[in-house]
Amino acid sequence: MAALRESGPSARDRIITAAVRSLSELTPALMLSAVGTRAIARRAGVSTALVFHHFGSVETLAVEVVDRIFDPGTVPAGEVGATIDALAESALPVDAAVALHHNEFLRVTGDPELRLRLGVWALGGPTADAAYQQYLAAIDARLEPMLAKLLHSWGRELRPPWTPSTYIAAHSSLLSGSVTRHLIDPDRGDIDSFARAAASMSMISMRVIGDRHTVEDRLSEINYYPLRRGRRAITEISERKHAVLLHTAAEQFGTRGFAVTKMSQIARAAKVSESTLYSHFVSKAALAAELFDKQAADGVLRGGTGHDQGADQPDSLERAVRALVTAAATRTDIAPPYLAELVDPTSRRAPQTVITALAKLLNDGHRDHDDRMEEATMIIIATIRRTLRFPSHTARMVAAHVLRERVRTSPEQTHRS
Known part of the structure; x- marks a missing residue:
C-alpha cells in the first residue's frame, strides 16, 4: 500500500x-x-x-467503412442545386447571398453523418485524412458549375485572386467551422451570424462583369474610419492611393481640361472604382481645389522662404504672393474651384496648405493663429480673383496691388470685395 x-x-x-x-x-x-x-x-x-466471410478482417472492413463515411454521393446534390436555381433570378445578390448561406448552414447542420465524419477524420489517422481530402475535392468539383451558373445569373464574376476552386474552399471552411461551433455552442455560433459573415465575404469577392478591380482594391476602399470632426483617417495604403488619384487627376485635367473631364474617367485612368474616388473626394470641384492647393503650395513655400539669408518678412510675403499669382495664371482651370471653396462660408473642405504657409509669414508675434489664418485666406482670395480678372497683369503688379490693399482694407471689406 x-x-x-x-x-x-x-x-x-x-x-x-x-x-x-x-x-x-x-x-x-x-x-x-x-x-x-x-x-x-x-x-x-x-x-x-x-462478417469475416465478406471482409476477411477488421482492417478490410474498416477500409470500406471509411469509403462509405466519406462518400460524396451521400450529399444531396439535388437539394443544393434547387436552392441555387431558386436564387438564380434574384434581383438583389446581397439578400440572395444571405439566403443561400442560411440554407447551406441548415443543410450541413442537419447532416446525420457530420459528427461521425468529423470524428473518424479526427481519430482515423492518415487513411482518414486522404479519404476526407478526396471527399472535399469531389464536393467542390460539383459546386463549381453551380457557382458559375449563379454568378452568371447575377451578372457577376469573382474578383482576382479568387478562382472558383479557392473561393469554394474558403467558403466551405467557413461553413464547416461555423457549423461545428454552432453544434458546440449554439448561443454564440448562430446561423444569422454565419449567413451575414459569409454574405459579406461573397459581396467583397464578387464584381460586375467587366470590372477590373481585385479583392485588395475592394478591401482598400472600405479600409477607412471617420474622425470625430468628420474627416477620414487615411491609412498608409489609402494615403498612397490619395496621392495617386491627385496625380491621375492632374494628368486628366491637363489632357482633357477640367470642364470636360469626368470623375469616371479619372477613376478609370487610376484603375479604381468611382466609389473609391468619391470616398477620397466628395466632388470634382473638391478634387480640383486640393490639387491646386498642392501644386501652388510648392511655389508659395519657396517664395516665402526666399533665396537670400537676409530676406525680411515683407519681401518674403510678396514673393509668396507672386508665386501664388503664377500658379493661378498657369492653372486657370482649377484655380476657380479652389477659390470657390475658400469663399463658401459653409464649406469645411477648403484645403489648408497655402493658407498655412502664408499665415506663417504674417506672424508678427501679436496676433493669434486664427487671425493670421483669416488674413491669409483673404489675401489668397484677393490674389486669385485679381489674377483671373486681369490675366495681362504681371505677378509683381498683382502682388503689389493686393498687399497695398491689405494695409488699407479691413477684413470685412476684403471679404465683400
Whole structure:
C-alpha cells in the first residue's frame, strides 16, 4: 500500500498520458475493434462468421467503412442545386447571398453523418485524412458549375485572386467551422451570424462583369474610419492611393481640361472604382481645389522662404504672393474651384496648405493663429480673383496691388470685395 501511495500521482499522470497517446494513434480498424465484430454482426442481424466471410478482417472492413463515411454521393446534390436555381433570378445578390448561406448552414447542420465524419477524420489517422481530402475535392468539383451558373445569373464574376476552386474552399471552411461551433455552442455560433459573415465575404469577392478591380482594391476602399470632426483617417495604403488619384487627376485635367473631364474617367485612368474616388473626394470641384492647393503650395513655400539669408518678412510675403499669382495664371482651370471653396462660408473642405504657409509669414508675434489664418485666406482670395480678372497683369503688379490693399482694407471689406 505504501508503494501504491508513493507512486500514485506520477502513475496517474503516466496513465492519462498513455491514454491520450493511444487515442492519437487510433485507426479506423482499431475503432471498429473497440466496438467489436460481434456487436457489429448483431446490429446487422448476421453471424460473426458471415462478417469475416465478406471482409476477411477488421482492417478490410474498416477500409470500406471509411469509403462509405466519406462518400460524396451521400450529399444531396439535388437539394443544393434547387436552392441555387431558386436564387438564380434574384434581383438583389446581397439578400440572395444571405439566403443561400442560411440554407447551406441548415443543410450541413442537419447532416446525420457530420459528427461521425468529423470524428473518424479526427481519430482515423492518415487513411482518414486522404479519404476526407478526396471527399472535399469531389464536393467542390460539383459546386463549381453551380457557382458559375449563379454568378452568371447575377451578372457577376469573382474578383482576382479568387478562382472558383479557392473561393469554394474558403467558403466551405467557413461553413464547416461555423457549423461545428454552432453544434458546440449554439448561443454564440448562430446561423444569422454565419449567413451575414459569409454574405459579406461573397459581396467583397464578387464584381460586375467587366470590372477590373481585385479583392485588395475592394478591401482598400472600405479600409477607412471617420474622425470625430468628420474627416477620414487615411491609412498608409489609402494615403498612397490619395496621392495617386491627385496625380491621375492632374494628368486628366491637363489632357482633357477640367470642364470636360469626368470623375469616371479619372477613376478609370487610376484603375479604381468611382466609389473609391468619391470616398477620397466628395466632388470634382473638391478634387480640383486640393490639387491646386498642392501644386501652388510648392511655389508659395519657396517664395516665402526666399533665396537670400537676409530676406525680411515683407519681401518674403510678396514673393509668396507672386508665386501664388503664377500658379493661378498657369492653372486657370482649377484655380476657380479652389477659390470657390475658400469663399463658401459653409464649406469645411477648403484645403489648408497655402493658407498655412502664408499665415506663417504674417506672424508678427501679436496676433493669434486664427487671425493670421483669416488674413491669409483673404489675401489668397484677393490674389486669385485679381489674377483671373486681369490675366495681362504681371505677378509683381498683382502682388503689389493686393498687399497695398491689405494695409488699407479691413477684413470685412476684403471679404465683400
